Amino acid sequence: MKAAHAQTIIQAFEAFSPKNLAVEGDKIGLQIGTLNKPVEKVMVTLDVLEPVVDEAIEQGVSLIIAHHPIIFRPLQNLRTDQAAGRTIEKLIKHDIAVYVAHTNLDVADGGVNDLMAEALGLTSTQVLAETTVDRVKKLSVFAPVSHAEVVREAIGDAGAGKIGDYSHCSFQTEGTGMFVPSNEADPFIGEKGELARVDEVKIESVFYESQQSEILRALKQAHPYEEPAYDIFVSDIKGKSRGLGRIGYLEQEMTLDAFIDHVKGAFAVKGARAVGDKSKPIKKVAVLGGDGNKYLRTAIQKGADAYVTGDLYFHVAHDAMIEGLACVDPGHHVEKIMKQAVADKLRKFITSKKYDTEIIVSNIQTDPFWFK
Incomplete structure (x- = not known):
């Protein structure tokens, strides 16, 4: 090792x-x-x-x-x-x-905001504030028959072909690849200066743009050719919404007073600042790790009953109070x-x-x- x-x-x-x-x-x-x-x-x-x-x-x-x-x-x-x-x-x-x-870990699947939503027990979660749309792309790569399975598995392990509850989704067609290695080349198949004909497989698989670097790295490590042939196309399929914060639902409605205790327990803090009527029923919850002041209006627009975030400003708390949005500030450190x-x-x-x-x-x- x-x-x-x-x-x-x-x-x-x-x-x-x-x-x-x-x-x-x-x-x-x-x-x-x-x-x-x-x-x-x-x-x-x-x-x-x-x-x-x-x-x-x-x-x-x-x-x-x-x-x-x-x-x-x-x-x-x-x-x-x-x-x-x-x-x-x-x-x-x-x-x-x-x-x-920092914010890339906030936005990432399984990152800070997903972890916080999970700790609160939120279900049916969605992105609170969209910052980008992760475009869907399609990879087509050509590999010799002898290495097609290795290449297919490598790009699948790197995230290509993840569709819903299925992974490693791909399609393949067979054909003949042709190339002439130059005198400076170090060909895996064929001779320098001579036309080579190779039985190859074309492997096609979709992926999100944020995965591209990792997938191409995996492709090049697994492919036997020193210059793998591949194409990448942008798809018209709707991409994945990416952004800061999450919004979802508690399994059971509870009062704000009980919800504050729930937040304290979820993040292991001794106290939390709160805004709102203690008896207000809480079901739909927005959460954003760190300083979430600028996204308070987004939480209101999306119909949140309560907003969990850190470092709430005095006047932003006034805005929440006036608009009837309950807020719980367990501190920035819960990240x-x-x-x-x-x-x-x-x-x-x-x-x-x-x-x-x-x-x-x-x-x-x-x-x-x-x-x-």
Whole structure:
């Protein structure tokens, strides 16, 4: 067994949280260090604060995957006699890379907002605020008969051909492929300078645009040719709505007073700010991780009885109160729900590839608030 390469781990991560799902201008991706190295230990965290970095150093971590950017606003200076600069200094001195997945992890299937909706027990969930439509595309790839099954399985494992409750959906036709390898080529089949005729299979499968990079990577790894032949077409089939927040239904209606306790239990918090009449019946619920102030109107327009989000502003809370929308603010920090979920996904990948890399979750409490 050997340690996984940092870039390999990030490629696996981006397979379920692609960068192109992020809101325009968001600060995501590699922020500190390099991915050009093997890593024996990876830490998943919500925030990259100095105590988290100290924990990473003590644990021998060489890659941190975080939800909140360590660099969000332009740096005015990098003073190592102050906490922010000192934190970055420690990361660089100990060769710890920091990779950030922010709104792309919010939007992703199984990401922060799906996890929060699941914790609340919401059913029939839909996207609250659409940010993009994930277009449907179609891949046509040509492979020699001897490797058709390997290629088909590889692109299917990467997500191609997922239709409803079915996976690895594809269609194939057989034919003859022809090509002439140049003198500089290293052909898998045929001779340099001579026309080769090969029995080939054309494999066709649909996928979402956000999956394209991962599917093409899998295709090229599995295909025997040094230059695989493939086409990609944009389909007229309606794409998948992607966006921030989720809206769905509680299995049982409850009062706002009971719902507040439900929220506290779901996210393991000691308190929560709330807006609205305690006796108001709650059935349809909108949830958005982090700062959801700008999407309050969306929750109202979509008929939510209650809106669960963090960092509610005073005047936005007034708007909710006037409009009759109940709100529950359990704190921005409840996005910590992503830590274990991301770690579990990465551990599954590491195990499947038989890498000797450990995935750990930060144990540092980064919520700055406490209740008296």
